[in-house]
Amino acid sequence: MSEAVFVVAAVIILAGAVGVVASRNPVHAALFLVQTLVGVAVLFVLNDAHFLAAVQVVVYAGAIVILFLFVIMLLGVDKAEELRVEPIFGQRPLAVVVGAALAAALATVVVAGADVLTGLRRAGGDRALDGEATDIERMGRVLFGEFALAVEITAALLTVAVVGAVILTRRSPRPEATEAPVSGDA
Amino acid sequence: MTGTLVLAVDPMLAGDIGLTVVLLTLAKAVVAFAFLLVAVMLLIWFERKLLGGMHQRFGPTIAGPFGILQTLADGTKLFFKEDLVPDRSDRFVFKLAPYLSLIPAFLAFAIVPLGGDFSRGGTVEWFGHTTYLQVADPPVGILLFLAMSSVAVYGVMLAGWSSGSKYPLLGSVRASAQMVSYEAALGLAVAAIVLVTGTLSTHDMVVAQAAEGYLGIIPRWNVVVTGLVPFIVFMIAGTAELNRPPFDLVEAEQELVGGFHTEYSSIRFALFFLAEFMNTITMSAVIVTLFFGGPAGPVLVSELGGYSVAWAWGVVWFFLKLFVLLFCFVWMRATLPRFRYDQLMDLGWKALIPAALGWFLFLAALETGRDQGWSEAVVTVVSLLVFVAAGALLMRAVRRGRASRDREAAGPPAEERSDPVGERT
Numbered sequence: 001m002s003e004a005v006f007v008v009a010a011v012i013i014l015a016g017a018v019g020v021v022a023s024r025n026p027v028h029a030a031l032f033l034v035q036t037l038v039g040v041a042v043l044f045v046l047n048d049a050h051f052l053a054a055v056q057v058v059v060y061a062g063a064i065v066i067l068f069l070f071v072i073m074l075l076g077v078d079k080a081e082e083l084r085v086e087p088i089f090g091q092r093p094l095a096v097v098v099g100a101a102l103a104a105a106l107a108t109v110v111v112a113g114a115d116v117l118t119g120l121r122r123a124g125g126d127r128a129l130d131g132e133a134t135d136i137e138r139m140g141r142v143l144f145g146e147f148a149l150a151v152e153i154t155a156a157l158l159t160v161a162v163v164g165a166v167i168l169t170r171r172s173p174r175p176e177a178t179e180a181p182v183s184g185d186a
Numbered sequence: 187m188t189g190t191l192v193l194a195v196d197p198m199l200a201g202d203i204g205l206t207v208v209l210l211t212l213a214k215a216v217v218a219f220a221f222l223l224v225a226v227m228l229l230i231w232f233e234r235k236l237l238g239g240m241h242q243r244f245g246p247t248i249a250g251p252f253g254i255l256q257t258l259a260d261g262t263k264l265f266f267k268e269d270l271v272p273d274r275s276d277r278f279v280f281k282l283a284p285y286l287s288l289i290p291a292f293l294a295f296a297i298v299p300l301g302g303d304f305s306r307g308g309t310v311e312w313f314g315h316t317t318y319l320q321v322a323d324p325p326v327g328i329l330l331f332l333a334m335s336s337v338a339v340y341g342v343m344l345a346g347w348s349s350g351s352k353y354p355l356l357g358s359v360r361a362s363a364q365m366v367s368y369e370a371a372l373g374l375a376v377a378a379i380v381l382v383t384g385t386l387s388t389h390d391m392v393v394a395q396a397a398e399g400y401l402g403i404i405p406r407w408n409v410v411v412t413g414l415v416p417f418i419v420f421m422i423a424g425t426a427e428l429n430r431p432p433f434d435l436v437e438a439e440q441e442l443v444g445g446f447h448t449e450y451s452s453i454r455f456a457l458f459f460l461a462e463f464m465n466t467i468t469m470s471a472v473i474v475t476l477f478f479g480g481p482a483g484p485v486l487v488s489e490l491g492g493y494s495v496a497w498a499w500g501v502v503w504f505f506l507k508l509f510v511l512l513f514c515f516v517w518m519r520a521t522l523p524r525f526r527y528d529q530l531m532d533l534g535w536k537a538l539i540p541a542a543l544g545w546f547l548f549l550a551a552l553e554t555g556r557d558q559g560w561s562e563a564v565v566t567v568v569s570l571l572v573f574v575a576a577g578a579l580l581m582r583a584v585r586r587g588r589a590s591r592d593r594e595a596a597g598p599p600a601e602e603r604s605d606p607v608g609e610r611t
Contacts, residue, residue, distance in 0.1 A: 027347060031279070034340070054329035058373075062336025066343070066366055073347060073359060134325060136386065 274350030287341030301501035357445030
């Protein structure tokens, strides 16, 4: 049963991933991205990570891709892009190199197991083994116990980012100042 | 939060899954879907009739007794109309969008407990299986509702974009900005509930609210336990999330023709309409579950002709509460004028989110105080002082921001007023 679910989810994810790269219309590409994200959420549920699955849909599909779509629609690039011009010099050869490196890393993980690259036997260590608590409870304990400082630092970083975004969108009193796009979502 | 772990899983699905269990699950889904469809039909009639009454006119009178079949007539008419797909539209997305609105509306309803005797755990015995009277009780519970309401944004957004026309695009950009903004307040109000009940599962939330109340008469509903503020925030944010009046800028007829579904006709338009009213029912049902104890209530007659009917009282209480909330939604529509776009954004970001966040922190402080044995009065007074200080700071910041904006608007570079997303496209 779980193999069947995995196969179906994998097909959905891969089809979405190919679609993101292959579609010429940016809005269609964003929709394929949603398909991939929802497929990954299904895989999370399959691994009993229910909370991650919900967060995946709420945050990635519900907020981040919506933001992408906003930018696409507001900038008016929702037509097929001109593909012959390279915006950054040397972008395409670099993309090939990085893509090959990523594929090699993935192949290593699949063939030899994740511990070859990361040195960890299981990502969650021993904690992943106790079947006592729900995933959300366990995650809460780890995040707000062991990694509380990291959580606080991340929160501070996000606050700085928000303040920075507000300052960037502020208009300077000089008339020749450039104007940054205003977004409704902070 | 220590204590024994309550795994929120329907007991029917815990053991071996046989044919009966599959059939029961299917039956529950079909019954819930049929219920939603019939409820939408009645709700549209109810809304028109009630609005008519509040406007001192009759409302629908022709089709059926009291015009009760009006929606059926309208639906049939829409079904047989020509289905237009605009020439400049993105055909596939245009056809996909109505379903993206409709399906989340139904899926979110699946987590609502519809009945059961919650003085004894809220389970029912059917065909030798103990089960809950709700379609699904996933471990993420209420998060599924939030996930579905964020997926529902796609329906509106893509409908407007794919129409290939100006006004639908304006309407959909407005709508999605509004829905994304108010989701934050909605989530914070839900977080307050999760904090006091200590669970995400909707079933366990109802169980927690079915416990012994205060002074013998006040029920232990979350609207009381969380102190009213999360409920008010949720109610306002929920109305905005539904794009219902007074937050119906999405389809402001004077400005946008018909909003995101201007180009839709025939059955696709009907699907949008259906989704809108389904969402209203789902939102009311979720409010009942979160704040008003869902199906929990006294069992007046526990046996009828030899059959145990204790579970049916849950259904009765649930529907009564649902009806009151739906009445309130219609009442608000008839009473309140529509917001302006900047007022909408101000209310969401500068009033609701800070209020919900502050109240959430206050509840968390109370909870921590209870664990640590602090005096509740001290915690409350300190929290109130922090509240007032933070509120004053926020007010000051808002006033400063507005003043400098006004100064810029009046200054030499005569630019247009800084407006949020909606008005710029």
